[in-house]
Amino acid sequence: MRIPDFKLERYFAKWEFNAPHLLCTSDIEGWRMSELLALADADARERWERLTLGYTESTGLPALREEIARLYRGVGPEHVLTFAGAEEAIFVLMNVLLGPGDHAVVTWPGYQSLYEVARATGAEVSLLRLREEDGWKLDLEAVKRELRPNTKLVVANFPHNPTGALPDAATWKGLFALAEERGAYVLADEVYRLLEHDPRDTLPAGVELSGRGLSLGVMSKAFGLAGLRVGWLVGRDAALLERCAAYKDYTTICNAAPSELLSLMALRAKEQVLARSREILSRNLAVLDDFFARRADTFRWVRPKAGSVAFPKLLGEQPVTEFCQRLVDQEGVLLLPGDVYDVPGNHFRLGLGRTNMPDALARLERFCDTLWK
Numbered sequence: 001m002r003i004p005d006f007k008l009e010r011y012f013a014k015w016e017f018n019a020p021h022l023l024c025t026s027d028i029e030g031w032r033m034s035e036l037l038a039l040a041d042a043d044a045r046e047r048w049e050r051l052t053l054g055y056t057e058s059t060g061l062p063a064l065r066e067e068i069a070r071l072y073r074g075v076g077p078e079h080v081l082t083f084a085g086a087e088e089a090i091f092v093l094m095n096v097l098l099g100p101g102d103h104a105v106v107t108w109p110g111y112q113s114l115y116e117v118a119r120a121t122g123a124e125v126s127l128l129r130l131r132e133e134d135g136w137k138l139d140l141e142a143v144k145r146e147l148r149p150n151t152k153l154v155v156a157n158f159p160h161n162p163t164g165a166l167p168d169a170a171t172w173k174g175l176f177a178l179a180e181e182r183g184a185y186v187l188a189d190e191v192y193r194l195l196e197h198d199p200r201d202t203l204p205a206g207v208e209l210s211g212r213g214l215s216l217g218v219m220s221k222a223f224g225l226a227g228l229r230v231g232w233l234v235g236r237d238a239a240l241l242e243r244c245a246a247y248k249d250y251t252t253i254c255n256a257a258p259s260e261l262l263s264l265m266a267l268r269a270k271e272q273v274l275a276r277s278r279e280i281l282s283r284n285l286a287v288l289d290d291f292f293a294r295r296a297d298t299f300r301w302v303r304p305k306a307g308s309v310a311f312p313k314l315l316g317e318q319p320v321t322e323f324c325q326r327l328v329d330q331e332g333v334l335l336l337p338g339d340v341y342d343v344p345g346n347h348f349r350l351g352l353g354r355t356n357m358p359d360a361l362a363r364l365e366r367f368c369d370t371l372w373k
Contacts, residue, residue, distance in 0.1 A: 003120040006112050007340045015334050021360040024336035026161060026309050028195075028224035028277045028353040036225070036262060039269040048261050058253055059245055060232070061260040067267035068232050071194075072205050072215065079207070079234055081241050082260070084252040086191050086218040086231035089244075091117050092251060093187065093214065093233060096243045097153055098123040105146045106155040107138070109162060109311075109341040114155050114189065123152070132313070132347075135302055136165035140174050151184045158203065159192035162341065162349040163311040164304020166201055176209040185212045185240075191231075192307035194222045194274055195281060201305055207234045214240075219263050221308060223273050224353075228259040277353070281308060284352045291361055298368055308353035311338070313346050320346040326371075331363040 016022065040048065047063075059065070060082030068080045083089040090113050098104060100122035106115040108127035115125045126146045130136045138156070147154075156175060159166050167175075179186045188206025196202045206213035214235040220226035235241055266273050285303075292301050292312070301312035314320045321337045323346075328334050338347035351357070 001120050003116055004112075006116070007342075008112060008336070011336065011340050015328065019328050019334035020332040021356070021363060022334050022354065023351060023357065023360040023364060024309075024334055024349045025351040025354060026307075026349075027220050027226045027351075028222065028308055029280055029355045030227060031224050031266075031273075033262075036265060039272060040265040041268055044261065044265045044268060047264070051257060051261060053257055056254045056257050056260060058248060060255060061264065064230075064260050064264045064267070065232075067264060068217070068234065070267075071217065071270075072234055073208050075207055075234055075236065078238070079236055079241070081233050081245055081248075082255055083231045083233065083248065084255055085220070085229045086189075086216055087113060088248075088251055089216055089231050089233045090114060090187075090189075092244050092247045094118050094121055094153075096240070096247050097185065101150060102152040103148050103150045104153040104155060105143065105151060107157050107160070109338070109343045110155075110157050111161055111189070112341075114157065114187075118153070118155075130160070130163065130165060132163075132302060132311075136160065136163040136311070138165075138167040138171050138175065140171060140178065143175060143178060147178065147182050147184070151182055153185050153187060154179050155187045155189065156206075157189035159190075159195060159304075159306035161192065161307065162309050162336075162347075163302065164307045164309055165302070166196065166203065166305040169203060172203045173209060176206070176213055180210050180212060183212075185214060185237075186210060187214050187216060189216045191216060191218045191221045192309075193217070195277060195308060196306040197281065197285065197304065205234070207236060211236050219266065221353075222277055223263075223266050223270070224277055225263065225266055228256075228262055230255060230259050230263045277308075280355060281352050284354075284357045287358050287361060288350075288352065291365065295365070295368065304352070308351060310350045310352060311347050312350055314348065315346070318346075320348050324348060327364065327367050330370075331367045333360050333363045333367070335364075 065077035
């Protein structure tokens with residue numbers, strides 16, 4: 001396999017642990033170990049106390065798969081396969097499902113592995129562009145134009161990274177109907193699901209809408225536990241999941257035992273965990289609403305409907321890459337320029353999920369004041 005460098009991850013490799021103020025991260029503020037352990041029920045606490053650090057079941061801890069299944073309607077633990085993060089699930093599924101002669105349609109801009117891993121299998125990939133002027137909405141007519149007789153997979157990332165966009169329920173269901181009609185699978189990258197800013201906007205999970213729907217989830221985003229590196233794929237096609245499980249034998253084989261138990265604790269206390277995440281986002285969105293209203297001469301944004309990221313645009317002639325470099329040099333504040341996604345124009349990714357976001361935003365505002373004095 002030959003695959004290009006992952007631009008976003010290379011950018012973070014350079015800056016994430018060197019820049020003091022991260023204003024572009026996609027995860028929710030991480031839990032402290034002691035706080036998470038305090039949420040454990042008696043069963044999980046006992047499991048933790050008697051945990052031995054040996055190999056785990058390759059498909060995932062049975063109790064964990066049960067809890068993951070509870071996040072979806074109409075599925076059981078047998079429909080769940082766990083991975084070391086969502087990235088491994090993407091890599092495995094693409095390699096199992098696609099190859100030379102196949103075609104995939106992928107929403108774009110987006111997480112690079114969603115299309116580059118598909119390309120690396122030898123499949124052709126069409127990028128389905130979401131546009132700012134349309135509010136980053138999903139256009140079913142555009143989907144129809146991209147579908148081919150050999151289209152095997154449609155990849156739809158909603159809530160969307162990096163824009164925070166979310167289709168309406170009719171459009172979302174229409175996407176699955178189109179794919180079903182063409183005999184294609186749909187990978188619903190739902191790692192930001194359950195972070196809808198209005199709970200009434202929550203969409204049915206992909207696996208709930210079609211036998212060919214696959215739901216991708218992870219502990220990193222909504223649950224604020226990126227360090228556990230636990231993700232999952234949920235689907236009702238047993239044969240496809242079996243093939244993915246067999247391919248996983250060549251990647252991680254199994255998950256880390258402590259991570260599985262900590263994930264179990266969080267999912268059993270999911271209402272408390274999600275309430276914390278939503279409260280952080282709600283506070284930060286209020287701050288951002290005020291910031292963008294006051295800075296309309298400098299920035300433009302489509303307010304995100306869900307998730308922990310947004311994709312504003314820097315106005316004026318200064319290239320956003322230069323702006324971001326000067327900002328991190330002068331204020332130690334890291335933004336993610338849109339060229340990391342290969343998006344033309346002056347967009348940048350902004351993260352909403354950290355508790356110190358208002359402090360980082362204040363430094364961005366101070367930088368803007370000095371820049372145009």
